[in-house]
Amino acid sequence: MKKCAILILIFALLPIFCLAASAGDSTQNYRLRASDKTHKVSRNDIKAEIRFGKEVAARILGKFRLYDDEKATRYVNLIGKGLASYSSRPEIEFRFAVIDTDMINAFAAPGGYIFITKGTLETIDNESQLAGVIAHEITHVTEKHIVRELNIRGSDDSALSGLSSVLAGGSSETMRAAFMQMVDKAQEILFEKGLKKEDELSSDRMSVILLGNAGYDPSAYSDLLKKIRDTEKEKKNIKVVSSTHPDFNERLKAVSKTIETEGLTDVQPANTKNRYIEYVSF
Amino acid sequence: MLNKLKPAFFLMLTWLLIMTGLPYSSFADDLHYKNMIVGDRPASMGGAYVAVSDTPEGTFYNPSGLVYSVGSNLSVSVNAYHNTWKKYDNVSGIGDYTRKSSSIVPNFFGVVQPLGIGKIAFSYAVPDIIEEDQNQSFTLLSNPGKFVINRSSIDKTYKIGPSYAVKLSDSFSLGATLYFHYREEKLNLNQYLLFFSNNAYESQSEVSRKTEYGVNPKIGLMWSPLDKVSFGLTVSKVDVFKSNFSKQVINRTNITNSSITDNPEPVFAYSKNKRKHPISVSAGVAYFPSEDLLFSCDIDYFEAVPDENKRAVANISIGTEYYLSDRYALRGGLYSDMANSQPLKRGYTDQADYVNIFGITGGITRFTRTTSMTFGFNYASGEGEAQPVGGVTDIYKTDTRALTLFFSGSYGY
Numbered sequence: 001m002k003k004c005a006i007l008i009l010i011f012a013l014l015p016i017f018c019l020a021a022s023a024g025d026s027t028q029n030y031r032l033r034a035s036d037k038t039h040k041v042s043r044n045d046i047k048a049e050i051r052f053g054k055e056v057a058a059r060i061l062g063k064f065r066l067y068d069d070e071k072a073t074r075y076v077n078l079i080g081k082g083l084a085s086y087s088s089r090p091e092i093e094f095r096f097a098v099i100d101t102d103m104i105n106a107f108a109a110p111g112g113y114i115f116i117t118k119g120t121l122e123t124i125d126n127e128s129q130l131a132g133v134i135a136h137e138i139t140h141v142t143e144k145h146i147v148r149e150l151n152i153r154g155s156d157d158s159a160l161s162g163l164s165s166v167l168a169g170g171s172s173e174t175m176r177a178a179f180m181q182m183v184d185k186a187q188e189i190l191f192e193k194g195l196k197k198e199d200e201l202s203s204d205r206m207s208v209i210l211l212g213n214a215g216y217d218p219s220a221y222s223d224l225l226k227k228i229r230d231t232e233k234e235k236k237n238i239k240v241v242s243s244t245h246p247d248f249n250e251r252l253k254a255v256s257k258t259i260e261t262e263g264l265t266d267v268q269p270a271n272t273k274n275r276y277i278e279y280v281s282f
Numbered sequence: 283m284l285n286k287l288k289p290a291f292f293l294m295l296t297w298l299l300i301m302t303g304l305p306y307s308s309f310a311d312d313l314h315y316k317n318m319i320v321g322d323r324p325a326s327m328g329g330a331y332v333a334v335s336d337t338p339e340g341t342f343y344n345p346s347g348l349v350y351s352v353g354s355n356l357s358v359s360v361n362a363y364h365n366t367w368k369k370y371d372n373v374s375g376i377g378d379y380t381r382k383s384s385s386i387v388p389n390f391f392g393v394v395q396p397l398g399i400g401k402i403a404f405s406y407a408v409p410d411i412i413e414e415d416q417n418q419s420f421t422l423l424s425n426p427g428k429f430v431i432n433r434s435s436i437d438k439t440y441k442i443g444p445s446y447a448v449k450l451s452d453s454f455s456l457g458a459t460l461y462f463h464y465r466e467e468k469l470n471l472n473q474y475l476l477f478f479s480n481n482a483y484e485s486q487s488e489v490s491r492k493t494e495y496g497v498n499p500k501i502g503l504m505w506s507p508l509d510k511v512s513f514g515l516t517v518s519k520v521d522v523f524k525s526n527f528s529k530q531v532i533n534r535t536n537i538t539n540s541s542i543t544d545n546p547e548p549v550f551a552y553s554k555n556k557r558k559h560p561i562s563v564s565a566g567v568a569y570f571p572s573e574d575l576l577f578s579c580d581i582d583y584f585e586a587v588p589d590e591n592k593r594a595v596a597n598i599s600i601g602t603e604y605y606l607s608d609r610y611a612l613r614g615g616l617y618s619d620m621a622n623s624q625p626l627k628r629g630y631t632d633q634a635d636y637v638n639i640f641g642i643t644g645g646i647t648r649f650t651r652t653t654s655m656t657f658g659f660n661y662a663s664g665e666g667e668a669q670p671v672g673g674v675t676d677i678y679k680t681d682t683r684a685l686t687l688f689f690s691g692s693y694g695y
Contacts, residue, residue: 028350028453028506028512030570031350031352031512031570032573032677033376033573033574033576033605033611034573034574034604034605034607034611035605035608035609035611035654036352042651137548151694153651153652171389174329180394185396
């Protein structure tokens with residue numbers, strides 16, 4: 001009886017633990033050991049990332065059609081390639097596409113496959129805002145947010161690795177199954193759960209810097225976030241980016257702080273509104 | 283047939299009685315809870331793993347830690363060479379009584395994968411395996427003769443089953459393991475006593491087997507209230523739902539007033555009594571000061587089981603892990619394995635051995651991008667008291683030593 005009472009007490013306290021357990025490192029990254037961190041990226045890692053990204057991109061295209069507007073697609077690719085040339089990963093060939101959905105969102109698959117929705121293009125006013133969206137997605141790839149989340153890496157061809165894999169029971173069939181599981185997981189991250197809040201905020205900050213480096217108006221990104229926030233309030237029937245991203249006010253605060261600390265308040269970029277209207281029309 | 287025996291040899295003859303008289307469970311090391319440390323990383327760290335548990339071994343130590351495993355899929359396999367040596371000093375004045383055990387066994391295998399909102403795992407663990415042999419011959423001097431004992435015993439425990447863990451909040455996780463528990467014990471014992479002067483003899487041959495089937499649920503919690511610190515708690519219990527015991531004994535003697543009855547036909551005994559196991563509660567804390575260093579400490583508490591004459595026990599273990607580089611890590615640990623039997627009382631007979639054991643562990647691991655290999659050791663020793671001779675109040679000193687060498691591999695993909 002006494003033992004039952006103790007067990008019941010432990011499990012009755014569980015909800016209290018859950019509510020109280022708000023402190024501490026939410027990511028528990030402190031558990032990562034020196035061997036877990038990728039210090040040196042190999043060619044096999046990049047190949048694995050591109051192969052994985054291709055599979056994820058195929059899933060995205062399986063879910064949405066491509067938007068049938070060659071002019072707009074070419075325009076998006078030109079802007080994207082221009083921004084990508086300022087990125088920190090020259091080994092990745094970035095590719096951009098517009099998908100035919102009213103959803104306001106954009107997706108970045110590892111390996112440089114970036115998708116922007118028609119709904120996003122309809123919301124945007126000028127080229128700087130478009131560049132902001134593309135820059136945000138580019139930084140998800142350059143910072144390897146999904147790659148790190150799912151621990152995607154290339155194989156090791158050493159004899160020790162082969163012996164370890166035999167000892168621990170890894171086979172090619174198992175690896176294939178594991179690969180498809182990770183693609184499912186990536187899809188879940190992109191369409192349902194979203195990336196970690198700190199990764200999204202990091203991409204916001206870095207995209208503002210990328211905009212400044214490429215000669216675009218960094219404040220256009222803030223304008224776009226405000227516009228999307230307002231659109232979400234007005235058009236409740238349209239699925240908006242906030243379902244997979246952090247709160248807008250928090251993002252706006254972080255972007256504003258970055259513009260100030262990086263000295264981007266005095267940037268005088270060109271007005272790109274007319275060019276945007278010329279290439280993107282609905 | 284002789285019809286008279288000198289009192290001095292009555293003691294010898296009672297030896298033949300003890301092996302049938304003592305409870306069967308005393309032949310295996312049922313008197314400790316930490317006979318083998320399961321897993322690769324935990325085995326190198328003294329078993330202090332309740333607050334770490336972020337590898338497949340978490341299924342055994344604290345399933346809630348599985349949610350923190352790195353990578354989507356992991357597989358760990360450990361193969362161990364386990365060797366024990368037990369000695370009872372100068373029993374009845376004729377010599378040291380020695381038992382040795384040695385076995386090579388796959389000690390752990392586990393796989394973790396994401397499933398739904400959490401992680402699912404499947405594992406197989408062998409927390410205890412003893413294969414003891416005793417082959418000794420003693421010369422009797424005062425009344426010339428000899429006593430020969432050949433004893434072979436096996437005691438193996440296996441656990442296999444699934445686990446699942448979920449994050450309840452950013453710093454709190456919950457997990458459970460449901461093991462199927464199987465234990466098998468076998469004993470083969472032959473004893474022979476011969477007096478040269480008149481060819482008087484006594485011999486006994488015994489074969490017995492016990493199997494035990496049950497379930498072993500484990501529930502674990504992990505809480506991280508501070509940066510780089512983690513607390514873990516696991517509650518576990520074995521419930522036996524089926525048990526079978528059978529024994530066959532053949533006694534032969536040509537001594538008229540012997541304590542055993544001459545019978546060429548085997549005598550059988552059966553039982554379905556189920557062994558009672560204690561509830562165990564393990565609490566641990568781990569501190570991760572950097573990516574190169576880890577400290578952990580566990581306390582394992584096992585409640586008393588009066589029906590099995592077992593007292594409450596608390597064991598402590600501490601472990602550390604240090605990365606020499608991103609390719610090599612060193613691990614070490616210390617632990618206690620206290621006896622769950624009662625301390626021996628003077629003036630009583632047939633008491634179970636009482637030996638408190640202390641151990642030291644160590645290991646080195648080599649990492650590649652997706653795999654690791656570990657070589658490690660676990661050495662334990664202890665001294666205590668025992669009554670290997672049944673029916674008498676004599677208490678003898680005993681010491682025990684065990685060495686386990688293990689070799690393991692893990693694969694992440």
